[in-house]
């Protein structure tokens with residue numbers, strides 16, 4: 001059985017206005033962090049012992065605050081704990097500011113073969129508004145340096161629906177992204193959560209029509225340029241889909257290391273509490289981990305929610321096998337009005353949302369629950 005490994009690196013040098021991930025600005029625990037991760041990995045060795053690890057993903061936070069030596073040490077350490085010989089994709093999320101030529105070469109040598117660079121925008125005014133650490137020139141330079149260091153699998157993150165800047169910025173961001181020819185683009189709509197800096201400052205979201213317009217522009221322009229729009233927020237050149245995230249969407253079990261990281265074992269979800277100081281003091285402390293067993297209804301809802309955001313959609317035959325014929329039939333009946341309106345496409349036993357309707361897929365999904 002296949003499995004995935006996720007490592008959360010919860011350190012950031014600056015807080016982005018929209019961010020609601022678990023992170024800390026204190027770098028006090030950064031030097032001890034790799035050893036704590038290896039201790040947790042060793043402690044949880046059994047959870048992956050009967051599986052074939054296929055991807056490793058360093059996410060954050062800002063994993064590029066870890067040196068190449070630290071990343072290399074972690075990958076070697078994981079290789080001593082589990083069989084990593086079948087691992088294909090090893091991703092590092094990185095902030096453009098951290099990606100010097102020297103670091104990039106070090107990461108390549110350490111074994112990283114995919115970079116996910118948090119560009120967000122190529123407009124300095126928007127970057128300042130979001131309180132990002134880099135400017136547009138640093139974003140361009142990071143991609144060029146990554147190419148020079150030999151990375152041939154680069155993903156960039158962009159954010160749309162940003163209530164700042166002149167008309168046409170989103171279109172320029174898309175064109176600039178295309179001119180850099182990354183293998184993969186993730187584009188997320190800005191959300192404003194209460195506890196974030198934006199939430200506290202009362203930043204208002206853009207109008208719905210603008211969101212839709214920007215999403216459609218993104219979809220049309222990127223698909224025209226040959227990218228596969230394979231999930232609501234993700235676009236890839238042929239053969240360059242994110243193997244790690246695709247694994248999540250297929251329901252592959254994963255182990256998450258580090259405070260705030262989540263794990264999934266098929267029907268059971270667990271998570272580490274977001275408490276970095278206690279984690280570094282004792283990563284094996286059982287009171288730092290919580291878990292829950294998913295009911296069959298929750299599993300079916302998860303399958304629908306994740307599947308309908310992907311290009312492949314859901315398979316009613318799989319639903320029938322996993323959750324019973326009644327549940328599969330109910331889903332089909334609930335989907336009928338959307339099939340009639342064209343928002344949902346029914347091909348054989350599969351149901352999928354039409355890509356142009358993905359932005360409103362939440363409404364479809366909740367009606368199928």
Ligand code: SF4
Nearest residue numbers: 012015016019060061
């Ligand atoms: S968006 Fe990323 S870099 Fe910015 S604060 Fe959040 S985790 Fe840190």
